[in-house]
Amino acid sequence: MTRLGTARAAPGEMDIGELDIGDDRDGSRVTLPVAVLNGAGTGKTLYIQAASDGDELNGVGVLQRVVPQLDPTEISGTILIVGVANYYAFQRGEHRNPIDDTKLNRTYPGDKNGTSTERIAANTFDAASRADLILDLHQGSTSQMINEVRVRCGRRHRLHDECLQLAKVFGCGHILDQKGPDGQLARVGPDEGIPTVDPELGGAVGFDDESIRRGVQGVFNVLQYYNFLEGTVDQQLQTRAAGFEQYGSPVGGIIDFDVELGEQVSPNTTLFRVTDVFGTVKTEITSDSSGIVWRKRRRPPVASGEYVCSVGTDIDTY
Incomplete structure (x- = not known):
């Protein structure tokens, strides 16, 4: 049985549930939507999250399209998903958590006894740290931006080549290979020995269909290349900026x-x-x-x- 929050899935099953992150201002519980796909076969574990920044919605659009296409009986390994990471910012349509005016993707690995944002980071990182690979789905906020994947661990990092390969497999066409700020999930994941990348799926107000399409293809590329699903990936040369x-x-x-x-x-x-x-x-x-x-x-x-x-x-x- 594989668990994430209230989601429970035996081999060959999928379940949707909630991940508790604390209390709201009225004292009610606050939870994040999560899903577990426990494959019928053995294999790696992939963690995916979206909406770390509350106004970056293309990642949510990717999950909306990917999850209904997945059959756990055809999967080898496990997929753990947090559908909306930054609850408060997502509800307000804002970039940062309005409770403490903090950007979630600067607070990893978080603190379970810390600020609102640090608690979200700690709870989602608990799930991410169980994985062999991490995809943190972003977009270029509401600016206009090309579709790219960011490798944020730095070129001297021991996991750099594995992160770069994960970015190439995702295959947006462009890669930014530049060490990122402290507290980014794509920085902290590799420090824990987990190849992690940050796909930046364009930039839009609301959904952008082309960027979502590229993100869906990228997730399936990863699932096939790393043997969660049968199939082959035609890896294309990526344009990389340092x-x-x-x-x-x-x-x-x-x-x-x-x-x-x-x-x-x-x-x-x-x-x-x-x-x-x-x-x-x-x-x-x-x-x-x-x-x-x-x-x-x-x-x-x-x-x-x-x-x-x-x-x-x-x-x-x-």
Whole structure:
């Protein structure tokens, strides 16, 4: 019998339940939706979670489409799923947990006696640490972003090559291979000996069908490559970036982009112009390096010093 929260599944069975994370402000219990798929055959354990950031919904869309297609009698191994990790942020449609104004994906491995966010991290990490592989489904918040997978352990980490291989198998087409901030699940998982990646499934307000489709394919790629399901994976070369340059605007106004997501740029390529409301150009911003346009702000108005876009640099293929 495999358990996650109240979900219980014998070999060849699936169950849906709840994972307790504490009390709400009215004293009622707060739980996360979880699922256990206990395969009929023996094999690895995969942990998947979505909505670590409450406004990043594409991962939830992936689970909505993946889980109904899975038959535990055809699975070898176990799949543990937390469908919505950041309960409070998800309910409010916000990025951070509004109870303590904290980003969940900066608090792993968490603290069961800590803040609201630390308690969520501790309870979900208990489940994740039982796995052999971890997928933490994200998106580029509500900005516009390419579909990519992030390897966050750093190139000197003992599990780097395994994490990079997991990212390649997922197969979004782009990989950001750059050490991430402390407290990220994709940092802490490898420290515990578990290959972990952070698929960033585009960027959208609500669902983006193409990014969800890529995420669904990525999950099935992982399930087949690591022998949870029968099948073969045609691994494609991925475009990998080791650096990440962010560009802000030195002036306020209206952004007019000269480049598209995924476009290759060279040094001095014009990325965007800023105009006043009458169309007069106030400034023009160019790329410092060669790379790929990785992310763009969605709303045209910008204040002085505000973020506008990012370019992935130090590009190769893997």
